[in-house]
Amino acid sequence: MSDKITLYGLGPSRSFRVLWALEEMSLEYDYVAMDFADQGESGRFGPHYAAMNSQGKVPTLVDGDLVLTESVAILNYLATKTNHLHLIPQHDSMLRAKYDEMCLFIVTELEQPLWTTGKHKFALPEEYRTPEIITNTVHFEFEKAQRTLIKLLGDREFAVGDQFTMADILLAQTIGWAQRFNFEVLEHLAQYRARMCERQSFEKAMAVIEA
Numbered sequence: 481m482s483d484k485i486t487l488y489g490l491g492p493s494r495s496f497r498v499l500w501a502l503e504e505m506s507l508e509y510d511y512v513a514m515d516f517a518d519q520g521e522s523g524r525f526g527p528h529y530a531a532m533n534s535q536g537k538v539p540t541l542v543d544g545d546l547v548l549t550e551s552v553a554i555l556n557y558l559a560t561k562t563n564h565l566h567l568i569p570q571h572d573s574m575l576r577a578k579y580d581e582m583c584l585f586i587v588t589e590l591e592q593p594l595w596t597t598g599k600h601k602f603a604l605p606e607e608y609r610t611p612e613i614i615t616n617t618v619h620f621e622f623e624k625a626q627r628t629l630i631k632l633l634g635d636r637e638f639a640v641g642d643q644f645t646m647a648d649i650l651l652a653q654t655i656g657w658a659q660r661f662n663f664e665v666l667e668h669l670a671q672y673r674a675r676m677c678e679r680q681s682f683e684k685a686m687a688v689i690e691a
């Protein structure tokens with residue numbers, strides 16, 4: 481088994497969070513771009529990939545004997561592994577609580593209308609898709625989540641505390657997802673994302689998915 485980290489991903493999807501993080505940490509890794517159209521043995525439902533990720537989803541990260549499949553768990557693992565970069569608060573329990581609050585808000589509130597849209601546009605089997613939900617409901621929910629997020633962010637430069645953390649990768653990728661799906665993104669959040677995307681690590685991760 482390779483001692484290099486391997487990331488299985490797909491374009492700007494949630495796996496991009498991990499790709500960006502790997503670039504931020506300057507870790508060596510192999511990137512495997514999944515072909516979701518491949519329904520065969522080497523595809524996402526084939527035995528090799530299914531043994532690592534039983535849902536056939538991305539991201540999957542392999543680091544030695546460790547196989548991890550949830551994007552936030554992967555970000556937190558990598559941040560802990562490279563402790564010296566301070567990409568996750570570890571010793572200040574109040575700051576760590578705010579970090580957890582932000583990350584959980586992003587995945588349980590902000591991301592959900594976006595994922596509902598994805599599910600009802602392409603991810604669910606056709607007979608389970610409900611088109612009405614993605615014309616109205618999701619936009620109402622996303623707007624509400626954005627208003628709360630702006631309160632959580634206050635006038636800070638970063639998602640949590642006073643420095644860049646994995647929460648910024650999570651948040652900037654999620655706002656980018658909303659823009660890709662043509663949701664109306666409030667100016668404060670669009671500006672925040674534009675600032676985060678000025679990082680070299682973002683440019684490098686983009687170059688990987690565009691290669």
Ligand SMILES: N[C@@H](CCC(=O)N[C@@H](CS)C(=O)NCC(=O)O)C(=O)O
Nearest residue numbers: 493494537538539549550551552603
């Ligand atoms: N909670 C998981 C969600 C993973 C997920 O749903 N990934 C999407 C791409 S963003 C996927 O692979 N979808 C394929 C499917 O649902 O069949 C995470 O954050 O890693």
